[in-house]
Amino acid sequence: DSGVTQTPKHLITATGQRVTLRCSPRSGDLSVYWYQQSLDQGLQFLIQYYNGEERAKGNILERFSAQQFPDLHSELNLSSLELGDSALYFCASSVGWQGTEAFFGQGTRLTVV
Amino acid sequence: GQNIDQPTEMTATEGAIVQINCTYQTSGFNGLFWYQQHAGEAPTFLSYNVLDGLEEKGRFSSFLSRSKGYSYLLLKELQMKDSASYLCAVRDTIAGNTPLVFGKGTRLSVIA
Numbered sequence: 001d002s003g004v005t006q007t008p009k010h011l012i013t014a015t016g017q018r019v020t021l022r023c024s025p026r027s028g029d030l031s032v033y034w035y036q037q038s039l040d041q042g043l044q045f046l047i048q049y050y051n052g053e054e055r056a057k058g059n060i061l062e063r064f065s066a067q068q069f070p071d072l073h074s075e076l077n078l079s080s081l082e083l084g085d086s087a088l089y090f091c092a093s094s095v096g097w098q099g100t101e102a103f104f105g106q107g108t109r110l111t112v113v
Numbered sequence: 114g115q116n117i118d119q120p121t122e123m124t125a126t127e128g129a130i131v132q133i134n135c136t137y138q139t140s141g142f143n144g145l146f147w148y149q150q151h152a153g154e155a156p157t158f159l160s161y162n163v164l165d166g167l168e169e170k171g172r173f174s175s176f177l178s179r180s181k182g183y184s185y186l187l188l189k190e191l192q193m194k195d196s197a198s199y200l201c202a203v204r205d206t207i208a209g210n211t212p213l214v215f216g217k218g219t220r221l222s223v224i225a
Contacts, residue, residue, distance in 0.1 A: 042217035056212045104155040
C-alpha cells in the first residue's frame with residue numbers, strides 16, 4: 001500500500017458526460033501528479049499541483065481540469081467525455097516538488113461507452 | 114522535446130539475468146527512475162539514479178550514463194513474479210518544475 005488513495009476504482013459513463021476523480025496523497029506529501037495511461041500511450045503526465053498551486057502542465061486537454069484543496073487532496077475533472085478518454089487515471093504524490101520518487105495510487109479505471 | 118525509448122517486450126527464463134535498456138533525450142535532467150508495474154496495478158518504485166554509475170538493490174541494479182543519455186535496469190535470478198512492465202522515467206527539469214516523464218514501458222515475460 002503506497003498510502004495514496006484514489007476513488008472510485010472503476011467508473012463507467014457515457015459520452016458527453018462529466019466525471020470527477022479524487023485523490024488523497026500520502027500523509028505529509030505536498031505534491032500531487034495526475035497521469036493518464038492507455039494501452040498504446042503509456043503513462044502520460046497531465047498536471048502537477050504543489051501545496052494547492054499548479055506547478056506543471058503536461059498533455060492535459062482543455063476539457064480536463066484539476067485542483068488541489070487546502071487539505072491537499074486533489075480532484076481531476078473530465079468533461080464532455082469521448083470514447084478515447086477511456087483509460088487508467090493515476091494519481092501520485094511526493095514530498096516536495098523537487099522530491100525523489102513519486103508514490104502512485106491504485107488508479108481509477110474510466111470506461112466511456 | 115522529450116523522448117524516452119525502451120524496448121516494447123522482452124522474454125527471459127526463470128533464474129536468468131535480463132537487462133532492460135532505456136535511452137532518453139530531454140530538455141533537462143534531474144534524475145532517472147525505474148518503476149515496476151503489474152498489469153492493471155499501480156507503478157511501484159524500484160530505483161533512482163542521478164549520478165553516473167551503478168546502484169544496486171538486492172536482485173535489481175540500475176545504471177546511468179548522463180553523457181550518453183542511457184540507463185539500464187538489471188534483474189538477476191529472475192522469478193516468475195518479475196513478469197511485469199518496467200517503466201523508465203526521467204525527472205525533466207523545466208523552469209524549476211519537475212514532473213516525471215515516462216517511457217512506454219518494457220513488458221517482461223519470465224518463462225520456466
